[in-house]
Amino acid sequence: MAQRSSLFIRIVEGKNLPAKDITGSSDPYCIVRIDNEAIIRTATVWKTLFPFWGEEYEVHLPPTFHCVSFYVMDEDALSRDDVIGKVHLTQSLLAEHPKGFSGWMNLTEIDPDEEVQGEIHLQMETVASGHGKKLRCTVFDARGLARKDRNGASDPFVRVRYNGKTQETSVIKKSCYPRWNEMFEFDLEESTAEKLCVVEVWDWDLVSRNDFLGKVVFNVHGLESVQREEGWFLLHPDKSKPRADTGNLGSLHLQVQLRDETVLPSSYYQPLTQLLCREVKAGTKEERVHLITLMDETTTAECRQEVAVNLVKLFLGQGLAKEFLDLLFKLELDKTCEPNTLFRSNSLASKSMESFLKVAGMQYLHQVLGPTISRVFEEKRYIELDPSKVENKDVGCSSLHRIQSESDVIQQSAQLLRSYLTDLLASILKSVKACPAIIRATFRLLFKRVGESFPEEKDQNVKFVAVTSFLCLRFFSPAIMSPKLFHLREKHADARTSRALLLLAKAVQNVGNLDAGISRAKETWMAPLQATIQQGAAQMKQFILQLIDIEEKEELDQQKALSRQTQVVKEGPLFVHKPKSKGPLLSSTCKKLYFSLTSEALTFAKTPNAKKSSFISLANILAAEKVEEKSFGSSHVMQIIYASEEGQVDTVYLQCKCVNELNQWLSALRKVCVNNSGMLCSYHPGVFRGEKWSCCHQKNKTDVGCDKTRHGVTLKEWNDPLDPDLEAQLIFRHLVGVRETMREKYKELAPVENSEKVCSSESKEPENTDGPIRLFQILQDLEEAHAKERSRTSDLAIQNRNCLVELPT
Structure with missing residues (x-):
């Protein structure tokens, strides 16, 4: 029996955000942290105080997580990004809403005394002595403490307070994973009314005041009944300063649902x-x-x-x-009696077919739409066909500029859209063999069933429209309008590109309707594209006939060939960091390499098309974890700990370009290694350099890791x-x-x-x-x-x- 928890997150939009830029606007994005670890970063929405993201994520995680926080940030090109505010949701709050939490939540300001993280390893016990009972507190170590200093670490020490007396540990310099192994004792007096023992962690500063890192509070009366309590304790914030929720930092619209499944x-x-x-x-x-x-x-x-x-x-x-x-x-x-309403509702049939295309055809979608979508993003051309929305534009050089007329804008826009649509249709028409066999076979059945139900001559178009209603209207068009949500782009489109994509999606929908007259009646301003749409509709019919022309033997052969192929789980360029060590990759002269994670191994090459060299067998991977930023002076570095062919444990350090790519790689690696035996329970988030670990300062390279591994934290993806x-x-x-x-x-x-x-x-x-x-x-x-x-x-x-x-x- 397995206990599995998943957190569904939809970051919808924000409103009334404060202006952080001199232009009177902001460039907001969201960071999602689970137990203070950044898991998700949304795309930035530029120059707005009312951003719309509409991004959905599902995170699989251990049932023991504590909280999820949403930080709204303002992106700055020249300085550190500003924090606008945050929303904090605890596990207990989410558990109170089994159907999920949905609604607007006011952003609250960031209080340094509440921005605590990490855990501390303590042993609390009551012991008898010759002079009566004593309270003994043993402080072993801590992990994952907040970084308060510019060097990317802290200088932590522990302060233990009981019955008006205070004792402190030594200061461990430049570490968020300190080890003290110090013990303190306090007299337990029967007459005292003090029943609380407070263990606080602080960051020592030479010049300014010490920074609070968190605390744990124990009830001594309860401790006397159990005599001893040992373990890792979550550090809690100091909430001694209540603050009114005024909503002056704006609001965030969220949908969050926690699910615990016993499988x-x-x-x-x-x-x-x-x-x-x-x-x-x-x-x-x-x-x-x-x-x-x-x-x-x-x-x-x-x-x-x-x-x-x-x-x-x-x-x-x-x-x-x-x-x-x-x-x-x-x-x-x-x-269904009326062919015009066939598959137009959100029935189980429509939703299932739509989901089937996303699960089985996402790679095909990327192959077909990718080049045209990239072209639209790169060209960033102003496109508008609706006369009521045309904006006057200055064209030409500063001395000879003129205002482009409405007809010029529409004519130029129509020309560009025809070009985009022609390219896209050409990509679709030549994609028959690229379409997965199971999708082709399913469309063949759909075509056949609709033809049997509507056999009359006047309904001959219905079976074609049944296919295009899914392929064009429910698959291609939504991906064109929102490429970020279909993983076609990493960022949302700006307003200009978004409008161009919307018009292109409308044109694809009109092609999918196979009836130019319908689109002319609804939006007359689409008329400049009608010739291309009409030609595309005729081509689409021929494409469908080719698409469904698949025999069962061909379908089985394609499926067998696919099953024999090594499945690529994730691929892309990564930078290699090379501390002093050995290994086939670490001796490479190239810093930037192209990696490919398959169902068998992690491989690399100098370029995407170069011959790949085998690097790490999946069966040899022991852990995939993040690396402290201070280790290389770079963000978004991950480490893969593996056993070499000689049985030696080695580590490779790979840098990703952003937090999302980092978490996607970690997630993919953890999923393919889920059944590996010998996976590590702990690891070092730093590097071994200068005869010691940079994280916990231990001098033995083979010493047990100072942080726990996070094998259970993964992101749900379409190719899972x-x-x-x-x-x-x-x-x-x-x-x-x-x-x-x-x-x-x-x-x-x-x-x-x-x-x-x-x-x-x-x-x-x-x-x-x-x-x-x-x-x-x-x-x-x-x-x-x-x-x-x-x-x-x-x-x-x-x-x-x-x-x-x-x-x-």
């Missing part, structure tokens, strides 16, 4: 998975209430997208994605490997939530004898029982299995629970 062993989910597969294979041949129909009828709009993704991934893992979608097509067609047990658990959880609604719906639709079975108390149903009835029994069995597993492992869970639990204060 049972695979055998527990087999009945559910087998039932769903049986229903899909049976299709609509049997005269009964179909389980998939029942799920569609009872799934609300707010969770339909998520359910669709889970089902698509489950059936992809079972090799039945095409059959599942074909079943949805038939069920949707059975209840399928996890059938997790998908089955998510489907189970959804079905339990709508079980009673499904019962009522089934009673409406099912024959009388089956309705009576739903109400009966029979404990078991035969395998050939009607799908919904069998489902209700499976859900009950899974609930009982969850309860038994929780009961069996409760004691172990208590022992393994985060040891950073304070005694009652």
Whole structure:
């Protein structure tokens, strides 16, 4: 049984932000920190106090995390970025909102005494002595302390206060991972009213006042009952200065949901998975209430997208994605009489097909759209066809400038858009072989089903539009309008580029509609593109005929060839840092190399097209972690700790260009090594230089690491490997939530004898029982299995629970 936590985050927008630039505006972006570690950075939205980001992320992390913070920053080219404010959400607050937190939250100012982080290793105990009882505090070490000095570290010491007396440790210079191993004792007097012992960590400063790094407060009365408490304790801020939430720093619109999933062993989910597969294979041949129909009828709009993704991934893992979608097509067609409304709603069929394209076709999308999107971003041309939105522009040199007329702007814009659209259509038309075989086969089934349902001559276009409604309207066009959200670009488009992309997306939608008359009637100002759109529509029909012209043998051959290929998980250029060490990569003369992470190894080459050299086998990787900024004087450096072929432990240090790229690489490395044996539990966030570790100053190179590894922290990506047990658990959880609604719906639709079975108390149903009835029994069995597993492992869970639990204060 595995406990998995995930944090869904959507950073929507901000409003009423303060101006940080002399222009009276700001260039805001957000940094998301989980337990004070930067995990996500949004793109910057330039010159606005009302930014819109609309970025979504999902972070997988251990259930023991404490908080998530959102920092709104103002980007500056010449100086350090300004902090505008932050929103802080604790795990307990998120746990109080199981359906997720959504809404506007006021930004609060940054108080240095609240910006604490890290943990301290303590032993607190009460001991008997010849002069009565004593309170003994042993201060071992600390990790992950806040960096308060310009050198990227702190000079920490510990102050222990009890009953009016104070004792202090020595100061450890230039370290956020100090080790003290010092012990203090205080007399425990029965008559004293003082029952709190405060352990504070401070950063020592020679000139200015010392900086507060955090504290832990112990209830001595509670300690006397247990006699000894040892462990790592989370440092807490000093909240002695309450501050009113005035909202004068603006607000942030967030959607955040924490989910804790208990995933049972695979055998527990087999009945559910087998039932769903049986229903899909049976299709609509049997005269009964179909389980998939029942799920569609009872799934609300707010969770339909998520359910669709889970089902698509489950059936992809079972090799039945095409059959599942074909079943949805038939069920949707059975209840559709008007071809103009086919797949236009957000039904389970539409959402599932949309999700299927994103999961199975993202690489294809990048290949088709990438060159044209890059061209639009690089050229940054002003494009506008709508006369009501045309802005007058000065053209020419300063001495001969003239105002460009509205007709000139529209004519020039039409010419550019025709060029972009022509390039994009050419890329689409030659992409038949690049399109994954499973997508082509699914479109073939869709084309066939729609043709069978609307066989009349007047409806011959419908089967083509059914394909383009997904391919163009729900896949290509959204990616063109928001390339950042589809990972086509790292940054949001500026206002000019965004408008150009929107007009291009409209043109692609019109091509996908296959009817130039419709677009002319809606937006007459698109007329300059009609000839290109009409030509594109004719070409699109020919493309669809080629796309669906795939035989089952060709589909199987392509899938087999794909399975034999080494899957590329992530690739890109990285800079190599070379401390004094040995190893095949570290001896290279090139600082910048092109890395490729496959399902077998991490390889590198001098250029993307050069012959790749094998570097590290995935089975030999022991950890992938971040490196302290002070180690190389550079941000965004990661380390990969691995065992060489000779069995020696070595480390390579690679620098990424930004925090997002750093976390994406770390996430990818951790995912492909998830099943490695011998993964490290601790590591050194610094480097071994000058005969000692730069982080904790230990002089033994093979000394145990001073920080804990974070194997469980990963980012969800579109190319993540399928996890059938997790998908089955998510489907189970959804079905339990709508079980009673499904019962009522089934009673409406099912024959009388089956309705009576739903109400009966029979404990078991035969395998050939009607799908919904069998489902209700499976859900009950899974609930009982969850309860038994929780009961069996409760004691172990208590022992393994985060040891950073304070005694009652």
